[in-house]
Amino acid sequence: MxxxxxxxxxxxxxxxxxxxxxxxxxxxxxxxxxxxxxxxxxxxxxxxxxxxxxxxxxxxxxxxxxxxxxxxxxxxxxxxxxxxxxxxxxxxxxxxxxxxxxxxxxxxxxxxxxxxxxxxxxxxxxxxxxxxxxxxxxxxCHLNLAGDTDAHREKRSAFLATCKQVTVEEHATPYPPSQHWVAEDKEVYNAWKTWCDSHTLKDKREGHFPVHRLNGDALVYMAEADESVLFYDASRKLKIVNAIAEDISQGRFYKKSVRLDNPGFIAHSGYTSGHQVFLKLLEHRESSLAAFFWNFARGSLPNEVTGAYTSYLEENALPRMAPGPVDFEPHGEYTLRVPSGNKLVPDDIHFDAIPCAPPSAMCTHNYARCIHKGVCPQGWMFSWTLARPDGPSRDGNFLIPGYRIKIASSANSCVGWLPNKWHGMTLRRLGSDDLNDVTLEVGLSFQLSPTLATRWKMFCDTCFDPDVLADCLEKLRGEPLEELDEEGEEWEKDEGEPWE
Incomplete structure (x- = not known):
């Protein structure tokens, strides 16, 4: 781990x-x-x-x-x-x-x-x-498959071919119903009904949403915690509607929650387009974690998922998440701590000339949200469940009502979906007053604001000399200069006789 x-x-x-x-x-x-x-x-x-x-x-x-x-x-x-x-x-x-x-x-x-x-x-x-x-x-973690060459794509396809593939159809009536909180059993329903109906709203534009008790028989497919599944839409020539890939990863970091009316916490890391334009929270620790998961995704997820992000980033010459004050280039370095158990061997594993993560990530802690739609300029979103100490359970699971799919959440799992379709997470067994005292789940996702590209352009026009800006944007639109070597090698191995 x-x-x-x-x-x-x-x-x-x-x-x-x-x-x-x-x-x-x-x-x-x-x-x-x-x-x-x-x-x-x-x-x-x-x-x-x-x-x-x-x-x-x-x-x-x-x-x-x-x-x-x-x-x-x-x-x-x-x-x-x-x-x-x-x-x-x-x-x-x-x-x-x-x-x-x-x-x-x-x-x-x-x-x-x-x-x-x-x-x-x-x-x-x-x-x-x-x-x-x-x-x-x-x-x-398939970091050696994260490149954009034909060979890398073929190897990713071979890996994805080992996943279970399920064909689904989009239903005219989504289930669970839209704009509802969802409870998976009576205990969770009773724990949250009063809160959902009457809690004090920080943002009063949307109002309160009722709680719906989930009927498992109305679902078409329930992806279990120990399986990897690719869902395909039968009416759209096998376009992927959801992807899950199991691997090993864990991490957590928290900030102030940006959605105060939802249970749990969700916080920004990277660039935002809020009232403080381009507030940068780019500590090396956070950009390293994001870079690792980004390259993990590039080597593990379907090309159409990660390609949607890359195309949008290059088309709009958006910066990447990096630790330097003006380090916007698409490639950089990151460091992972993997305890070695040997005092002579560094715990920190270092990677250079690696694609940096998209500019904005969301970190979640015990988070849940009602069935909703979102605006996502790159089309796709994917998120990792980094830690789930108590393992899979009948709460905090992901739902895609349009296809009537439920995905059991588990540690070390990734879910990808189309945000413009109805989606949400089921409520947790603990009530709102107890969620802050325990860790049930920690996650990370890459989310790009619809206004980020416009704000970035305004920022560049204001802060950069035209010649410097042209060079910067050219790099951000360019293709990666170097990929991690297939063998993951860093040094040649030294051979020698032991000292007597």
């Missing part, structure tokens, strides 16, 4: 190593070292002897660094633990190369103190474990 949050790999140990390097670099004993890394390059004055002198000086410096490290337990620990930086400095790159050379070349191993060599070996093993865990995550 994944536990997601943001962190960088660099830290105090890496800084200590860097400080050691620069101290040696600045000593009077090695004046030649000032040639590197800021080496002077005067034309016509770079003789062969100068090159040799610089090389000898660097070798001499590394020898002193290794000797200093061999007598410092903190620095030995730093080698074992901290060589996973997002942006390596010169010293870290040097130690990284040293690890590769001295683990594979017996002639060079004698120049490395034995305890430093063992620390390097521990690092190499830790790095290989990290690489293997990262690769497993890539395959487990």
């Amino acid at each position: 994944l536990c997601v949050f943001s962190a960088q790999f660099s830290g105090p140990p890496a800084q200590a190593l860097s400080t050691l390097y620069h101290l040696i670099l600045s000593t009077a004993a090695f004046p030649e070292l000032h040639l590197h890394p800021a080496m002077t390059r005067k034309r016509g004055d770079r003789t062969k002897s100068a090159v040799v002198s610089a090389k000898d000086a660097r070798q001499k410096a590394w020898k002193n660094i290794l000797q200093a490290i061999s007598h410092n337990t903190n620095l030995l620990a730093a080698i074992r633990r901290s060589l996973f930086p997002a942006r390596p400095d010169f010293l870290v790159e040097g130690l990284w190369n040293m690890a590769s050379k001295h683990m594979t070349c017996s002639q060079l191993r004698e120049h490395v103190p034995k305890n430093v060599g063992k620390a390097i070996e521990a690092f190499v093993k830790a790095r290989d474990i990290y690489t293997r865990r990262r690769k497993e995550l890539v395959y487990q």
Whole structure:
């Protein structure tokens, strides 16, 4: 089970190593070292002897660094633990190369103190474990199938072919009825009837909606919590009306609820087009979680679902959810925390040059809503149930009345639907006064406001120079420059003899 949050790999140990390097670099004993890394390059004055002198000086410096490290337990620990930086400095790159050379070349191993060599070996093993865990995550969550090539599409289609496929017809009379709250049994009905009829409204434009008690016999299909199903509309040439894909993922974060008249909480993350134009809540932790699920979706859901989002984003040159203050580009980096159980192996798994998530996400906690329709400019919506501690139950389940479908909600599941059709969620067994005290369900979905494109254009015209804006919009409309490699590899594996 994944536990997601943001962190960088660099830290105090890496800084200590860097400080050691620069101290040696600045000593009077090695004046030649000032040639590197800021080496002077005067034309016509770079003789062969100068090159040799610089090389000898660097070798001499590394020898002193290794000797200093061999007598410092903190620095030995730093080698074992901290060589996973997002942006390596010169010293870290040097130690990284040293690890590769001295683990594979017996002639060079004698120049490395034995305890430093063992620390390097521990690092190499830790790095290989990290690489293997990262690769497993890539395959487990189909991140290697998230590209836009024909090969990626074929592999996604092969995965979806393993899901159950059900043909359904749209009914003239939706069930459950529209603009009703839905209770799945008498206990839930009694718990919510008074609240639904008379609770104080924050937004009085819609009014109160009555509660309807669900009749399971009137439903055409009930998707169970342990099955993956693709529903097709028989009258529309097998156009998908709903998609469910089971996989492993978990996470949660909360903010102020934006729909105060509905049970539970639902909060924005990313860009909004409310009264505070483009209020940005783009902490790296949240953009990482959203980016992971977006790429999870790209590798797991039908092309027509994720393609609807991508086409709308590129057509309107909308920004993506990213942690930087002006980082609107469609590609970026994100970090997942997956506890390794090994103090030498980072818990944080890092991905670079990956498609960022759509600009706006909604985070839910114990949320429910009556049967309703919505306006969705990209046509499709999909959401994940990230956590459901008590497992599937007879409450908090998803309904599509037009097709008379009920989908049992479960952890690690995804549901996709067309928001312009009637849909909603059944009420929960706990009443409104008790929902804040427990966690029954946590979810995340990507929702784009119909006014977001217009507000984004106004924002760009006001805040950007025309030339800068043109470059920015060109990137946002462009195709991805790089996809995650099929094997999920990050480093070549080092082979070497163990240190005795």
